[in-house]
Amino acid sequence: MTENKLTHFNDDGEPSMVDINHKENTVRVARATGKITMKPETLKKILDIKIKKGEVLNIAKLAGIMAAKKTDQLIPLCHTIPLSYVNMDLQTDKKKSCIKVIAEASLIGKTGVEMEAFTAVSIALLTIYDMCKAVDRGMIISDIKLTHKSGGKSGEFNARV
Template identity: 55%
Template sequence: MAEKDAGSLTHLGADGAANMVDVASKDDTVREAVAEGHVSMTAETLDAILSGNAKKGDVVSVARIAGIMAAKKTHELIPLCHPLMLSKVSVEIEPDPALPGFRVEALARLTGKTGVEMEALTAVSVACLTIYDMAKAIDKGMEIGPVRLVSKTGGKSGEWTRSAP
């Protein structure tokens, strides 16, 4: 098989076929990723959620659990992701009256041969979708803001942190 250049896509073979990357020869390292996103809504919707008046229940708690569960199932959702033994997943959801809405941040960590960026991004995405689902009866106009990687550490590529805008 031909060597890939540094700028090539690792999941595509020379023939263009999609493949799961073989990570067997990689070193186990501690790998961590942080992702973020937000859900913007009307101030009235934010107030209703914070006061516990959403018909479906505790929006923030359910969204947090949904995000954690999603991180653990990333390999079932994204076809070429490896199943991972995550050692830590956390999802923080904070109200932000300035949006108005909620800011969501997820952290995923493991010691292993492949990164956890997709797990952190999936956790944030599903937590945001869950907030939308649980409050859509109040506000169908909510928007899910940019979901993006904030930082990653570990592996051969080392550390990466998003630059300030």
């Protein structure tokens, strides 16, 4: 397999799950981030726990963790993996009227956990939107990206800030 070859296609160009049997088990870690921007009054309601659907930040954290554990059921050709750890960090920024979501996933295994970190961030952001849409349909989800990946043959990746 060359570095520039798409890995989820066989020699005939058809979708194919990557064979990871030959890979070594290593500690794999991935971190992804994203944000949701909203009206200042929406963020205030979240912080004051005044959203009718409940306590938004903790529910979004839980949704992210649950989503990471179900990534293989959502993304075709994604391996079922035994996650060892998923952590969600939600940071509020009153000046920019946004919430930044950071997800970290890890395991000891043969394949990476980037998709699990991405899924956790995405679902946490969507949960915030869902819980708050009655008061602010103009919220914007943006800047979802991988910020760190380590483990495996390709080594370490850290996004430029």
